[in-house]
Amino acid sequence: MYYRRKMAMLALACIGFGKDVAAAEWEVKGDLGQQLEYNDNISLNTIRKDSVAGYVLRPSLQASRKTEVLDIAFEGLGDIRRYDDSNWDCDNYSLSLNNQYKTKRSVYGLSGGYSVSCSYAQQITDTGLLVPNSQSEEYRVEPSWAWQWTERDKLSLIGSYSKTSYSNSFVGVAFNNQGSLNFSGNETYAVSLGESHEWSRRLTLTGNLFYSNIKYTGFGISALNATTQNLFGFVLGGNYEIDENWSFNVGGGPVWVDGVGQNFGGVSQEQNSSVSLGSKANIDVTYDGKLTKFSAGYSNSIDPSSLGQTLQNHNVFANYSYRFTQHLLLDLSGNFSNNQSIGGGQSTGSQFDRTYFTTVAGIAWEPTRNWQLKGSYVYSWQDYQQDQNLQNLQNLRNINVGTSHSNAVMLFLNYSWDGIQRSR
Numbered sequence: 001m002y003y004r005r006k007m008a009m010l011a012l013a014c015i016g017f018g019k020d021v022a023a024a025e026w027e028v029k030g031d032l033g034q035q036l037e038y039n040d041n042i043s044l045n046t047i048r049k050d051s052v053a054g055y056v057l058r059p060s061l062q063a064s065r066k067t068e069v070l071d072i073a074f075e076g077l078g079d080i081r082r083y084d085d086s087n088w089d090c091d092n093y094s095l096s097l098n099n100q101y102k103t104k105r106s107v108y109g110l111s112g113g114y115s116v117s118c119s120y121a122q123q124i125t126d127t128g129l130l131v132p133n134s135q136s137e138e139y140r141v142e143p144s145w146a147w148q149w150t151e152r153d154k155l156s157l158i159g160s161y162s163k164t165s166y167s168n169s170f171v172g173v174a175f176n177n178q179g180s181l182n183f184s185g186n187e188t189y190a191v192s193l194g195e196s197h198e199w200s201r202r203l204t205l206t207g208n209l210f211y212s213n214i215k216y217t218g219f220g221i222s223a224l225n226a227t228t229q230n231l232f233g234f235v236l237g238g239n240y241e242i243d244e245n246w247s248f249n250v251g252g253g254p255v256w257v258d259g260v261g262q263n264f265g266g267v268s269q270e271q272n273s274s275v276s277l278g279s280k281a282n283i284d285v286t287y288d289g290k291l292t293k294f295s296a297g298y299s300n301s302i303d304p305s306s307l308g309q310t311l312q313n314h315n316v317f318a319n320y321s322y323r324f325t326q327h328l329l330l331d332l333s334g335n336f337s338n339n340q341s342i343g344g345g346q347s348t349g350s351q352f353d354r355t356y357f358t359t360v361a362g363i364a365w366e367p368t369r370n371w372q373l374k375g376s377y378v379y380s381w382q383d384y385q386q387d388q389n390l391q392n393l394q395n396l397r398n399i400n401v402g403t404s405h406s407n408a409v410m411l412f413l414n415y416s417w418d419g420i421q422r423s424r
Helices: 002-017 119-126 388-394
Strands: 024-039 052-067 070-083 090-102 106-118 135-148 153-167 174-176 186-198 203-216 228-241 246-260 273-288 292-304 310-323 328-342 352-365 371-386 402-423
Touching (some): 090 119, 106 119, 119 135, 246 292
Antiparallel strands (some): 024 052, 052 070, 090 106, 106 135, 135 153, 153 186, 186 203, 203 228, 228 246, 292 310, 310 328, 328 352, 352 371
8 A cells, every 4th residue: 555655646746747838638548358268277287177267357547648848657457357266266457657757868767566466367477387366466666767878879777676475375386294385576676777879770789787686585486495686697689670561679698697595494405605697688570561460589588486586588479460351350379488497506406497388369350440359269388397306305296297288268358448638
């Protein structure tokens, strides 16, 4: 509640700050989506299949105010899920606020957000450990400054703070003689310094230095999780506009992870600090045509997870859409990812190793500009492995280890409200 009051005060302060500017534009708009779905294994369980049928309500509201020097944008999102098995009922919502103040050569920004979600809605992209009756809560604040120091060069400085916490134990994901374990929250501070140079009308080169400190606030599945980890590195890259339809983006660089092991579960382990070398990379190509849109690429990042471990995440994706007519649209997408532990004690080995694949096929009918009816099919496949040395060391066994898959069908109806616009 304290954080929400602070965000509300920030929004009012920003609005008041811009009240003396003569020209201002106000806009309020929103969406209301409803979905029927069936999933034959929502938990991606390797032992038993948890099939559910249910209803999803997705409201959203956006409000913005723009002047010559000040932009303010607010967004509220909801995702309310009700299933025939109430254990999987879920209430997700998020509030975000973005502000920008512009001068002749500088742009000052401040953004923040608050969100609550069921952990399984979040963990599908994080760890794949999907369990009911567990909730996550996140706060984030991000100040920024961008300076156009020449006609072709821009310097940016971004800081961020985020805190993620979990409530309720999850039972049956992992156990040892101490019983069930909990998801691990984290508190993260980060800062980055970036520079971009417009080499030509089509080519822009970029560089970025970054540092982040991750403090895990709970215990994950391993006795050797790092309580604190420091990440530092740099990324070099560029963006090339091939023509009016095609664009190409590439970047990459090393990341050093400095972590400290910790005792857990009553098993005495020697604490030691280790420095591991990881990487960040991205490469993608995009085509944006009149009837066809296409994008494909690869990304590689290092991120905190709910396991109390920092993960190296590899991701390959492809998206394709084709508009048959003004009202009929085809959507196809695929995503392949691999998540592995990085850092921590040297004796841990690969504590976490997960491979995940999902593909989506959908047909959308848009009878008017505001209405959309879409039918989709989703196939998901997961292979989760655990370090045998770790399992033998602690008598710790994860019952999600193995290969699993799920099939889901969805029927989605969405209405987009044009909202209200005012200028003065």
